[in-house]
Amino acid sequence: MKVCTIGISGASCSGKTTVTRILRRLLKHSVVIYQDDFFKLDSEIPIDPETQLANWDCPEAVDFHRLDETIQYVVNNKQLPEKYRSNEVNNTHDGSTLISDVALERLKESIAPLKQDDTLYLIVDGFMLYWDRDLCTHLDCKVFINASYETLKHRRESRQGYVTTEGYWIDPPGYFDKIVWPEYIKCNKHLFLGEDHSEIEHEAVQGVLVLDTDKYSIEETANAVVNKLVNTF
Structure with missing residues (x-):
């Protein structure tokens, strides 16, 4: 059995986990x-010097x-490490359950040409996958999901919180504007064209599929990703 790796990256609350679970x-x-x-321990998360808030959105967090080692383990062993336990599965804020049975059947038809019997697909879901160049080279198929500042802010501030390595994190007031958005722009600046952060420099991440969930529905986004997989593998 061969292993094909799929990177689903993009801003926090862009819809990447929805796509991953579909x-x-x-x-x-x-x-x-x-x-x-693969966040570090809660006590090791860097403190932003200006706001004195824990900065969960910087690379140092x-x-x-260890993330890249885990990816390579799956590629070499065709399975997750025995000790790998996901906290993220306990975070249920995604839209994958909103897709209808009819839409799911259409997606199954679209994915039918993909060879699956002898292939394990490793999906890597993360908001900063293309910041780390070494990790990026280990992803066979790359997707970047985006949305406008207004949409991302609304979605993020509508969430209750996140399960962490040692507990539970709830964004303090203003956290999106003070930490999340500035770090997203900073860590992905090599991807953007212009100052409005709406267009992606495709040469920065070769072959990346960029999708805007302001423009596309859940089904349309998922279908575009499925077509990307079929054309890649």
Whole structure:
């Protein structure tokens, strides 16, 4: 059995986990690695010097080396490490359950040409996958999901909180504007064209599929990703 790796990246609350969980329902053999499972201990999360808030959205908050090692383990062993346990599966804020049975059947038809019997699909879900260049090279199929500032802010501030390595995190007031959005722009600046952060420089991440969930429905977004997989693999 061969392993094909799929990177689903993009801004916090863009819809990447929705796509990831829809793919899990569509692919015969698949496993997921969530970048959020590789946050450092709560006590090790950097403190932003200006706001004195814990900065969960900077690269220093994530153990990228361990994340990349885990990806390579799956590629070499065709399974997740025995000790890998996901906290992210306990975070249920995604829209995958909103897709209708009819839409799901259409997606199954679209994915039918994909060879699945002898392939394990490793889906890597994370908001900063293309910041780490080494990790990026280990992803065979790359997707970047985006949305406008207004949409991302509304979605993020509508969430109750996140399960962490040691507990539970709830954004303090103003956290999106003070931490989430500035770090998203900073860590992905190599991807953007212009100052409005709406267009992606495709040469920065070769072959990446960019999808805007302001423009596309859940089904349309998922279908575009499925077509990308069929054309890639």
